[in-house]
Amino acid sequence: MAYMLLFLIGFIAGTVGSLAGLGGGVIIVPSLLFFGALGWLSAVTPQVAVGTSLVVIIFNGLSSTLSYMKDKMVDYQSGLLFCLGSVPGAVIGAWVNNTLSAAHFSLYFGLFLIAMSLFLSLSQKKTKRSADETAAATENERESSRSETKAETRLKRASWWARKVMRTYTERNGETFVYGYYPLAAIAIAFVVGFFGGLFGIGGGSLMVPAMIVLFRFPPHVAVATSMLMIFLSSLVGSLTHVAMGNVQWSFALALIPGVWIGAKTGAWINKRMPSRTLVVVLRLVLVLLGARLVWESLA
DSSP: OHHHHHHHHHHHHHHHHHHHTOTTHHHHHHHHHHHHHHTSSOOOOHHHHHHHHHHHHHHHHHHHHHHHHHTTOOOHHHHHHHHHHHHHHHHHHHHHHTTOOHHHHHHHHHHHHHHHHHHHGGGGSOOOBOHHHHHHHHHHHHHHHHHOOHHHHHHHHHOGGGSOEEEEEEOTTSOEEEEEEOHHHHHHHHHHHHHHHHHHTSTTHHHHHHHHHHHHOOOHHHHHHHHHHHHHHHHHHHHHHHHHHTOOOHHHHHHHHHHHHHHHHHHHHHHTTSOHHHHHHHHHHHHHHHHHHHHHHHHO
């Protein structure tokens, strides 16, 4: 009974996580705490729930990334750059997690999920540009580059962290997206994302995906795919910290992993077919419900 329940939790977490680039921790952590409190599973501390979740999320991130790689939706350069901030952030977050009590954890985690639901509403804004806008933007960049002096060019080459990275991506339906970011700002934001991922065992995708869409104008599908690559790498490091601290319930992890692996493949398949607006609405609803329940438990 417990194994089937954990498999189902893993499948749902893998599907939802891969579908929206969240990693699945938003499902696994509260589920372990909730069913543990009911007596359906062995009770675990918040630290063990987070540590177990991060170990499982490694396989969610790997399975999803492999699926998205086949469709060339992963922005490897951006993902690896963001990891420069998210990986150390995940380590620090995992360390801070050990200082939280159960009541405080539920309160902070619940408020965090509700805040992410509100933040995700921003990602519903249109980020695509028409082909004409894309061509105009490209032409403006060319004109600017022609007017630069040699000194300015050398300065830009030296200060890579201050030079804006620009990308263009065209989806199968012909929609063209132009997106970009400043490396230093991107690393700083990724550090904050990694910190919350290590602190709450959620992989950080619930914050990174809307950040990429809203702040950097990433195409939604590229944002999700790139987020899964980041989640895989940052969760790998964050989980090692929790393993060293003894915060992993291995029997739970081994039962969750098969469901997460299959669910991640399923979520990636659905992601390519579901309208992003519908996906965001469903995700926001799930985050609000989970967050409200955790806040209520902490105050009860």
